[in-house]
Amino acid sequence: MEALPARTSTRSQGDFSRSLGLRLLSLLSIVLVWLGLSWLLGRTVVPGPVETVEFLIREHERGQLWVHIWITLWRVLLSFAITMALGVLIGVAVGISRTLDRLLEAWVVTGLAVPRILPLVVCYLLIGLNDTAAIVALVIIMVPQVIVQMREGIRSIDVKLVEMARALRRPRGQIWRQVVLPQLAPYLLGTARGVLSLSWKMVVFAELIGRTSGVGYQINFYFQMFEMRGILAYGLAMTLVLAAIDLSMLALSERAFRWRRPVEQVI
Amino acid sequence: MAGIRCLGLRKVFSSSRGPKAVLEGVNLEVKSGEFVAILGPSGCGKTTLLNILSGLDPDYSGQVSFTDSRSPTRPTIGYVFQEPRLLPWMTVRQNIHFALEATPSPKVGARVQSWLRRVGLADYYDYYPNQLSTGMQHRVALARALILDPEVMLLDEPFSSLDEITAMSMREEVLELWKEQQGTVLLVTHNPLEAVYLADRVLVMAANPGRIIAELELTGRLPRPRDPEDRRLWELSREAVRLLSPHLRLGSAVSD
Incomplete structure (x- = not known):
């Protein structure tokens, strides 16, 4: 029997504390930069964190804050869900079929190249100034990126593992769930984080x-x-909500x- | 248990320089319960042959059939690849379980545990593949193929990436399991000593195009159990190499 190899994934309490400490340090550095900017440029131009939070509390007491945050969040999540669903489906199909890839190539390249404001303005003009127009535009803006990522994900799949599963006569569903999907997962999660972040920026726009x-x-x-506190307060509130989701x-x-x-451990 | 029969097997790959025959007129018969080794240089089409037999590659001409199978359609085949091909996101237990069902059940769980004991990995059931040595990973792959209770085992150079000490112990394990299971084994190797030590019969294969050029019957000449130190093993392995030598041409390999 060969020697027992060291287990590498078991995280110790020390690792956890270190990781938490580094993350808190990262957060603290943001607050410090904010405080520094406020001190340098003056509180009227850049209100500090305290004034901003005070403004935020006032907005909450006026009953305004959550109404707007929920509406934005709903738009963000809806456009995110539609984008991911469409993008993953098309991306996987394009990754599998070279013919479909070539057929959709012009659309994807155009979608990536077109200025992001264009679909938004065009949809507002064609559909009207409503939520449907905003969501359709956001999906058009974001879908090409998901397609590209998922196509690369499918093409980087280790076909030897799929062959192994086929040699074991595993059903197609099991192969997709237990062999293909876990290999796509890093692409899926990375893309999802990117799309969520882009989605929130575009929804606000x-x-x-x-x-x-x-x-x-x-x-x-x-x-x-000309109320900088209001601008920063809403920006901060939404950033915190999205950061929690992220x-x-x-x-x-x-x-x-x-x-x-x-x-x-290896680099 | 099932036997294997191939008649006039031909496989052509298309390349930028036109079609290239990788296998040409391969005739092969493996009796039920027999241990046969195919010995040949890299690129002579050994892996292609196993892929065809396993059903992974349906694009060939000629006949492939299985005899004496307990299944009316196709026998259960266990395929052990050159690399262990374990799913890195699954633990050792889940990797073996994968061969039997999508959702683990307690009944199968007991079988998995029993196979883990058989290959000496009972204490490693919750390890991920990257936490195991290469030899251990190969044992998991072996258990994953054997848990299917296969009628035919296809072994594609399963010991080639192992150090000689680990490979020796794995060969013993394979022989033990073959004796217990009484299955049919077709081993592909480029190691002549390994072929004559393990097999009842060695089929020598040449490349360009891949074909069987000679056969070495060992059952009568080298009774079991065999001693890895037996001088006759060395002599027989030289005999196998002599059969192959006239057909060796450097740079002839195209693809396995």
Whole structure:
């Protein structure tokens, strides 16, 4: 019997504390830069974290904050879900079929190259200044990126593992679930995080130019009032909500990939 | 248990320089319960032949059939590849379980545990493949193929990536399991000593195009159990190499 190899994935309490410490340090550095900017440029130009949070609390007490955050979040999640569903389906199909890839190539390249504001303006003009137009535009803007990522994901699949599963006469469903999907998962989660981040930025932009509700609308409102605290307060609130979602996705990804050997052990 | 029969097997790959025959007129018969080794240089089409037999490659001409199978359609085939091909996101237990069902059940769980004991990995059931040595990974792959209770085992150079000490112990394990299971084994190797040590019969294969050029019957000449130190093993392995030598041409290999 060969010697027992060292187990590499079992995380000790020390690793966890170190990881938490580094993350808190990263967060603290953001607050410090913010404080520094506020000190350098003056509180009227860049209000500090305390003034911003105070403004946020006032908005909450006025009953405004959550109304706008929920509307924005709903738009973000809806456009994110439609984008991911469409992008994954088309990306996988394009990755498998060279013919489909060539047929859709012009669309994907155009979708990636077109300025992001264009679909938004065109949809507002064609469909009207409503949520449907905003969501359709956002999906058009984001889908090509998901297609590209998923196509690369499918093409990088280890075909030897699929062959192994076929040699064992495993049903197609099991092969997709247990052999193909785990290989696509890093692409899927990476793309999902990217799309979520882009989705939130684009939704705020869409609200700013064509909606009468949501965080983007509020930012525009306070921009016209020259109220920097309002702009930063809504930006901060939405950033915190999205960061919480992103961190949950990160935690999910760490759990899903716990079998991986930490790269710092080999590089 | 099942036997294997191939008649006039031909396989052509298309390349940028036109079609290339990798296998040409391969006739092969393996009796039920027999241990046969195919010995040949890299690129002579050994792996292609196993892929055809396993059903992975349906694109060939000629006849492939299985005799004396307990299944009316196709016998259960266990395929052990050159590399272990374990799913890195699954633990050792899950990798073996994978061969039998999508959702683990307690009944199968007991069988998995029993096979893990047989290959000496009972304590490693919750390890991921990257936490195991190459030899251990090969044992998991062997258990994964054997848990199917296969009528035919196809072994594609399963010991070639192992150090000689580990390979020796794995060969013993394979022989033990073959004696217990009484299955049919077709081993592909480029190691003449390994072929004559393990097999009842050695089929010598040449490349360009891949074909069987000679046969070495060992049952009468080298009774079992065999001693790895037996001088006759060396002599027989030289005999196998002599059969192959006139057909060896450097740079002739195209693809396995």
